[in-house]
Amino acid sequence: METNICIAGFGGQGVMTIGKxxxxxxxxxxxxxxxxxxxxxxxxxxGTANCFVVISDEEIGTPKSDLMDDMIILNxxxxxxxxxxxxxxxxxxINETIVTDEIKRxxxxxxxxxxxxxxxxxxxTKVLNVIMLGAYIGYTEVFPVDVMWSTIExxxxxxxxxxxxxxxxxxxxxxxxxxxx
Amino acid sequence: MERVLMKGCEAISEAAVRAGCxxxxxxxxxxxxxxxxxxxxRLPEVGGQFVQSESEVAAINMVYGNASSGVRAxxxxxxxxxxxxxxxxxYCAMARIPMVYVNVSRGGPGVGTIQPAQQDYHxxxxxxxxxGFRMRVxxxxxxxxxxxxxYKAFEYADKDRNPxxxxxxxxxxxxxxxxxxxxxxxxxxxxxxxxxxxxWAAIGHELGSRAWIxxxxxxxxxxxxxxxxxxxxxxxxxxxxxxxxFMVEDAEVILTGYGISARIARSAVKALREEGIxxxxxxxxxxxxxxxxxxxxxxxxxxxxxxxxEMSIPAQFVDDVKVAVNGRCPISCYGRSAGIMLSKFDMMDxxxxxxx
Numbered sequence: 230m231e232t233n234i235c236i237a238g239f240g241g242q243g244v245m246t247i248g249k250x251x252x253x254x255x256x257x258x259x260x261x262x263x264x265x266x267x268x269x270x271x272x273x274x275x276g277t278a279n280c281f282v283v284i285s286d287e288e289i290g291t292p293k294s295d296l297m298d299d300m301i302i303l304n305x306x307x308x309x310x311x312x313x314x315x316x317x318x319x320x321x322x323i324n325e326t327i328v329t330d331e332i333k334r335x336x337x338x339x340x341x342x343x344x345x346x347x348x349x350x351x352x353x354t355k356v357l358n359v360i361m362l363g364a365y366i367g368y369t370e371v372f373p374v375d376v377m378w379s380t381i382e383x384x385x386x387x388x389x390x391x392x393x394x395x396x397x398x399x400x401x402x403x404x405x406x407x408x409x410x
Numbered sequence: 411m412e413r414v415l416m417k418g419c420e421a422i423s424e425a426a427v428r429a430g431c432x433x434x435x436x437x438x439x440x441x442x443x444x445x446x447x448x449x450x451x452r453l454p455e456v457g458g459q460f461v462q463s464e465s466e467v468a469a470i471n472m473v474y475g476n477a478s479s480g481v482r483a484x485x486x487x488x489x490x491x492x493x494x495x496x497x498x499x500x501y502c503a504m505a506r507i508p509m510v511y512v513n514v515s516r517g518g519p520g521v522g523t524i525q526p527a528q529q530d531y532h533x534x535x536x537x538x539x540x541x542g543f544r545m546r547v548x549x550x551x552x553x554x555x556x557x558x559x560x561y562k563a564f565e566y567a568d569k570d571r572n573p574x575x576x577x578x579x580x581x582x583x584x585x586x587x588x589x590x591x592x593x594x595x596x597x598x599x600x601x602x603x604x605x606x607x608x609x610w611a612a613i614g615h616e617l618g619s620r621a622w623i624x625x626x627x628x629x630x631x632x633x634x635x636x637x638x639x640x641x642x643x644x645x646x647x648x649x650x651x652x653x654x655x656f657m658v659e660d661a662e663v664i665l666t667g668y669g670i671s672a673r674i675a676r677s678a679v680k681a682l683r684e685e686g687i688x689x690x691x692x693x694x695x696x697x698x699x700x701x702x703x704x705x706x707x708x709x710x711x712x713x714x715x716x717x718x719x720e721m722s723i724p725a726q727f728v729d730d731v732k733v734a735v736n737g738r739c740p741i742s743c744y745g746r747s748a749g750i751m752l753s754k755f756d757m758m759d760x761x762x763x764x765x766x
Binding site: 249252253256257262265266267288291292293294295 | 581673677
């Protein structure tokens with residue numbers, strides 16, 4: 230069983246962090262294989278940033294599949310750029326607050342999370358990525374919730390003061406993920 | 411064994427430090443900047459030295475100098491930066507100085523593109539500088555392999571007294587994967603490695619005995635003998651070529667390549683098998699020495715074609731495949747260039763086309 234995930238948005242929305250946290254959780258707490266593949270290079274502020282994560286119980290071949298199982302999309306340009314590479318029956322997680330373009334495909338599951346709005350309600354737009362990560366884990370249960378949280382906790386270890394806010398954000402996300410099942 | 415999640419470039423650097431590398435000089439270029447960045451932080455922790463040089467030419471010559479004094483030394487760059495190092499690498503080869511360098515390759519020729527590519531195959535395997543010298547060239551397809559090959563590269567460099575090249579690419583350099591790191595050599599072991607080079611290295615000798623580091627000179631007979639000895643060594647490596655065979659036995663179509671392309675080909679082979687198509691993979695782990703023998707494992711009575719896959723246009727690896735296959739089977743190529751990744755689906759279509 231192999232899961233290919235694409236995460237995309239504006240530079241600065243925490244796209245790479247979502248991908249790295251997923252790969253870190255797999256490495257730390259499971260026997261599964263994983264690859265995190267960032268795009269890099271001449272990225273511009275305001276341009277699209279994206280990365281790919283593969284999680285598998287077998288040796289992983291290509292780090293960037295032609296077709297994705299799951300997609301976490303944080304802005305409109307990314308939606309239009311990547312939606313065609315989502316498998317039929319695949320899961321599309323969108324940051325509903327600003328991903329407003331029409332989704333014409335009817336053969337996919339769309340999980341709408343008002344990520345930016347929830348982050349604003351919590352008083353910090355920077356937690357958008359943790360909210361989306363929570364929604365993703367809550368919906369897919371690709372690995373257990375506590376595995377994901379302990380990785381976030383560990384990665385944010387140096388900034389202890391940010392943990393309560395991130396915990397709240399993660400749980401908000403989880404709630405949306407589970408609700409959409 | 412504990413797994414850690416590491417970026418390819420950083421994992422290569424850590425493996426080098428654990429192998430006893432205590433000197434690194436380099437000049438920035440994408441997509442290998444994480445190697446010098448990591449080394450700048452890590453080497454001082456183990457009493458090593460890091461220099462960000464003023465150019466690639468300076469970096470390779472600093473490595474030449476340090477390695478001449480018995481230190482395990484490394485440099486890295488990408489494609490066009492590797493070209494600039496070619497003179498220094500050639501000097502190391504003639505003077506028989508062990509050192510390791512890494513090419514995290516990108517698009518080419520020229521400045522090319524900053525994204526991953528495999529356009530440096532011929533340069534890496536045939537002529538990494540003037541003079542017709544050879545080097546062992548390792549081509550990792552995963553971060554774990556990059557770690558293991560880098561660690562081993564220092565042993566080979568010392569054993570052969572010759573440069574060793576790690577031919578990676580921008581994908582291997584930039585992905586994060588779980589790896590198991592090799593043991594860290596102790597300071598005593600590192601010191602013993604250096605002391606073991608006393609016979610030839612410029613590490614301080616009594617009056618009356620001298621170490622000579624010579625990248626050539628006037629004495630024709632002497633340097634011909636150096637070339638002959640090197641040639642004997644290159645030939646002896648042939649038996650040590652490394653490769654992977656995957657589902658080759660009953661294969662009607664074989665995909666072949668190295669590094670990231672071969673890894674994508676592995677996915678393609680599995681997907682083709684799921685569709686009932688008997689595909690297999692021959693992957694070169696060393697590209698010099700080239701694993702010619704690997705291609706003898708193919709059953710040419712049933713194999714209808716071999717598909718060479720590489721991120722290079724024009725295709726280069728295929729030239730060695732042709733020598734290995736020696737007309738026993740038709741060969742075609744699927745490749746992309748300028749930093750564009752290979753597609754598993756396109757690869758599968760190309761393989762199917764060979765069966766028609």
